[in-house]
Amino acid sequence: MSATGELLRTEGLTKVFPGVVAVDGVDFDVRVGEIHALVGENGAGKSTLIKILGGVYLPDRGKILLDGKEVAFSSTHQSQESKIAVIYQEFNLVPDLSVAENIFIGREPKTAFGTLIDFRRLNARAAEILTTLDMPLNVKSFVADISVAERQMVEIAKALSHESRLIIMDEPTATLTEKEVRKIFEIVKNLRARGVSIIYISHRLEEAFELADRITVMRDGRKVGTKLVAETNKNDVIEMMVGKVVKDYFAQAGAVADSRQPLLEVRNYSVADAVEDISFTLYKGEILALAGILGSGVHRMLQSLFGVIPKKSGEIFFEGRKVNIDRPRDAIRLGIGYVTEDRKNAGLLPAMSVLHNLTIIIIRALTFLRGLFIRDREETRRFEGIRTTLDIKMAGPGQRIIYLSGGNQQKVLIGRTLLTDCKALILLEPTRGIDVGAKAEIHRMLRALADKGLSVILTSSELPELVNLPDRCIVLYKGRKAAEFTRETMDSEKLVAAQIGHSDGQNGARP
């Protein structure tokens, strides 16, 4: 095997989902024994591409060549047989089995009569693999008891035990500490030295530059280009990632954003394993974005602000008063609304109607006699009010929520919080999984609400949303404030650079 030989090549690979071309004619190749970084914004098509290589999706067009021979993976098993291993962000490990059992799951060495697992040989062989990779792991530990970084190692060891020639790693370091990242890097480099090829997906550009031999940038399902790391630089790559995000000054100008009356102040706020010493102020009638990639802590920051997860330290002031928010009820009582990013699991009441989904938050207040007898007419009136304001499209109030489109479901969830007459609204990924038209509609709606004095604080992983919607945008990186942009200083490339930890001394970005 020569170091420059080609291992895998895709030609014109295309995968279409209803309403979106996720991967669009991608020509991509991996050489033997190289680390190939795959980067791009959310929705660029990286995940779909690796899922095709992993046998999860069948491509609609195009082909995959392995060692120059065309292959087709109609199952994950076939991809594995071809010595390709994919390590997804959600690990494929059994928590109640040991490290060794996980590595050899389904292929455990058996005792003489082939009936029982030969634990001695199992543990010895697992230990052997761990030693070659210099992994400090006890083969007998249960996976449930080991850290995320260690689970990552188990996945790698498992891949190696399959004699995989290509290991695809999807954001392996997103939730790891600096020290753990170092260890994973060592292991990945060790793998390369052994002739294994790696496709390394990361949001953190610095990692890609440190590790990879080549780097491929994807955007909107297409491959923008592949560069030798030695022959490119971060700014070029960012430009390739971002492309053109048009700043749209006309549609979204805030009316009262400059009143500068603080509503909510967060001081020296920390959440365990997520954010450290964050301070910011949310003004009345302002749309503030907290931006950050996976592992930056933005989601946890906002969840903690609403009392979904506990804080470690820090203070919150609301309307000038110091307040405690230990659970969602406390936040709601203050006048803070919250729309989850996990619409399906933490937002919707799937068995219930649109009407009941909307009014659940205030149903107690809509009754006579402390909870008994819901006042139907009042309930319908409040419902109709929200329905008209947010223009929710549905068959009728009795329709089950799950049959609404994603955009309309999201409006119901936003409407739910608006029913409480909240003063501040926390939105996590407000337009995730929603079609383009509905996105614009929700943006207009949020701006209109802000113009009426509502303060909005949101986080999003979609660049156009971050560039055009908020009045201000604070970027977090690894739990700390990395940059802040106003509408005037906003620049999509600098924003991306700050999010991926490449904001050293950029103008416009105040660290």
Next chain:
Amino acid sequence: MIRFLKLYEKFGIFIFIFAGAVFLAFASPNFLKLDTILNIIAQGSYAAVVGYGMTMAVTSGGFDLSVESVMALTSVFLSILIPVIGIPLAIIVSLMVATSAGVVNGLIISKLKVNPLITTLGMSTIVKGIALLVAGGKMIVILQKQFMSIGTGKLLGIPNPIYVMVIFFAIFYLVVYRSSFGRHVAAVGSNESAVKISGVNVDAVKIGVYALVALTAGLASVVRTSQALIGMPSMAAGFVLVVLTVTILGGTSLTGGRANLWGTLLAALFVSMIYYGLNLLNLQIFYQMLAVGTVLMLALFIEGLRLRYLKAAKAKGIKV
């Protein structure tokens, strides 16, 4: 198929009742008499009343296996308390005892996060043990004959248990469909974490639900104890299965979030019809167990079929 299953969700139980009625009308010349029908309804009232409570528990995403033990405990307390503090007070205190057993269930399930199956199964044994202990392991005869009128009396020719069934249907109808508590119960069963971030006190809702189930069990026990005039520490063995059958057959979704109180009422009457039919055919009591088990399996099978088809329909993009 979709349309059929949708219809089944709403009216399925009517089909069962109609088929059962036709069968019984042919099998027995006595069936179509008013007395027989009232008797069947009265016999179904226990399963209906406890079924109301169980419907709430299932709607909240759980269930309660301790109802029969709570009935036994209530019965024992009644028989001991009536001679001491009189009938009205004895009923009130016994119902409070029953309800507090439910509160304990609710506390364990919500605060200690133990699964409802294990919690109520364990509580069932404990409560039954307490009942046997308090009763000294034997039945206690109640000498106050006037207590009997509660369960055996009639008003305007209609047996009292039917009034209990109807009045509590009305009350539970209000609680389930017209109160904010009922809405919260359905919401907890539909998606607990979503309800939590809507500021609802999920623990309080669950405690309330299990308190209500236990209360319905207590009520059923009062009527039954009055009919027998005996405090029975072994009352209602196997009854929990009847109540679960009635709830599921009635169309309340096991996945939570959707109550069907009408269905529970009608299913209770249907099960009562089965019992009557088995008696008519002079079949032994063991056949009742066989029948209830079969009906429960059938109801679960249809429920599973329904969920599968709804899922398939959704995957195909058919609006249901």
